[in-house]
Amino acid sequence: MKERVSLAPFTTFGVGGEARIFIEARTEEEIQEAITYARECNLQLYPLGAGSNLLVPDAGVDGVVLKIMLDDIAFENDGDDTLIIADAGARWEKIVDTASEHELFGIENLAGIPGTIGGASVQNIGAYGAELANTFEYADCINKTTGAHKRITRTEAAFAYRTSFFKTHREFIITRVTLRLSKHATPNITYPDLARVYEAGTPLRTPSEIIIAVRAIRAKKFPLSIEEGTAGSFFKNPVISRELADSLALRFPDLPLFPQEDGSVKISLAWLLDYALSLKGFSINKVRLYEKQPLIIVARTGATATEVSAFADEIAKRVFAATGIVIEREVETFGAK
Numbered sequence: 285m286k287e288r289v290s291l292a293p294f295t296t297f298g299v300g301g302e303a304r305i306f307i308e309a310r311t312e313e314e315i316q317e318a319i320t321y322a323r324e325c326n327l328q329l330y331p332l333g334a335g336s337n338l339l340v341p342d343a344g345v346d347g348v349v350l351k352i353m354l355d356d357i358a359f360e361n362d363g364d365d366t367l368i369i370a371d372a373g374a375r376w377e378k379i380v381d382t383a384s385e386h387e388l389f390g391i392e393n394l395a396g397i398p399g400t401i402g403g404a405s406v407q408n409i410g411a412y413g414a415e416l417a418n419t420f421e422y423a424d425c426i427n428k429t430t431g432a433h434k435r436i437t438r439t440e441a442a443f444a445y446r447t448s449f450f451k452t453h454r455e456f457i458i459t460r461v462t463l464r465l466s467k468h469a470t471p472n473i474t475y476p477d478l479a480r481v482y483e484a485g486t487p488l489r490t491p492s493e494i495i496i497a498v499r500a501i502r503a504k505k506f507p508l509s510i511e512e513g514t515a516g517s518f519f520k521n522p523v524i525s526r527e528l529a530d531s532l533a534l535r536f537p538d539l540p541l542f543p544q545e546d547g548s549v550k551i552s553l554a555w556l557l558d559y560a561l562s563l564k565g566f567s568i569n570k571v572r573l574y575e576k577q578p579l580i581i582v583a584r585t586g587a588t589a590t591e592v593s594a595f596a597d598e599i600a601k602r603v604f605a606a607t608g609i610v611i612e613r614e615v616e617t618f619g620a621k
């Protein structure tokens with residue numbers, strides 16, 4: 285346990301203040317001890333994965349930040365399927381590679397996403413036509429207010445676009461996640477970027493071939509977080525009513541629209557920022573929208589969390605003024621709840 289630890293190095297944005305108390309947990313017992321400590325000190329407890337979806341405020345986090353370091357990965361056969369049972373702190377990329385070594389399909393399209401499987405479950409990570417929800421079986425959790433253990437199944441996890449039960453029930457600390465993967469699935473390569481690679485002649489038959497293709501596509505779109513701070517897409521793509529989508533389509537005929545099962549329509553915010561608002565590369569001081577993918581906010585060394593947040597608010601204001609859409613952040617402000 286340490287006091288007053290700067291959190292910037294524990295996040296991919298690399299900005300923000302200190303944790304009042306910082307604890308690293310390598311076992312479930314250490315998580316339980318941290319829960320007891322926080323309760324006795326009457327402090328809030330905030331689980332931290334790899335910090336790749338977080339903006340830490342400059343004022344820091346007035347509570348106990350618990351870095352989840354448990355990282356074992358195990359396999360279990362279950363009929364035709366294979367279960368991957370991973371500790372919450374296991375790196376997502378390691379899980380993707382381990383599944384590929386066993387020729388298991390299900391998470392190959394999600395290659396290249398930073399973070400831990402704990403954070404991935406909170407966020408229901410998604411990319412290239414896949415979501416974590418597709419393979420999630422259950423998560424083992426500890427309730428930080430009672431210390432009780434609970435298993436949350438896929439149905440209970442209530443996954444939706446970049447959200448889950450875990451996001452709305454912050455009392456649960458995920459300790460282990462089980463995914464269901466298969467050796468016999470059909471490759472999911474209908475997403476336009478992947479379909480183009482396939483049509484150009486790249487074989488996409490095995491998980492490993494798809495992983496290589498996805499990582500190559502992503503390498504052209506995402507900044508290297510070692511050089512500049514980022515947490516990936518800062519905003520969610522808006523999901524709007526059919527009426528609003530139709531009126532936007534009249535003004536912007538090329539705007540990509542993705543009809544949803546419930547009749548609503550998801551629209552590409554990156555397209556709006558780029559073509560409707562000409563904001564690609566737009567910057568204020570050390571913060572900017574990334575030139576290759578304008579959903580991404582990038583912070584240069586020396587930027588503050590306050591500047592990043594003010595910049596995000598400015599983007600949201602401009603989108604609202606141009607379209608009437610209130611955009612939501614995908615990146616979370618750490619310590620806010």
Ligand SMILES: Cc1cc2nc3c(=O)[nH]c(=O)nc-3n(C[C@H](O)[C@H](O)[C@H](O)COP(=O)(O)OP(=O)(O)OC[C@H]3O[C@@H](n4cnc5c(N)ncnc54)[C@H](O)[C@@H]3O)c2cc1C
Pocket residue numbers: 296330331332333334335336337338352372373396397398399400401402403404405406407408409410411450456457458459506507509514515516517616
């Ligand atoms: C370059 C880049 C590219 C990205 N690309 C994508 C992408 O394509 N698709 C996508 O969906 N996301 C993407 N992201 C966002 C990010 O990688 C994911 O959201 C990731 O899953 C977050 O995991 P983490 O371990 O870093 O979580 P953190 O950022 O550490 O935490 C996120 C939230 O989860 C909570 N949390 C973490 N661990 C636990 C736990 N064990 N129990 C309970 N709560 C927990 C935290 O309290 C916090 O609220 C990208 C980020 C970057 C930097």
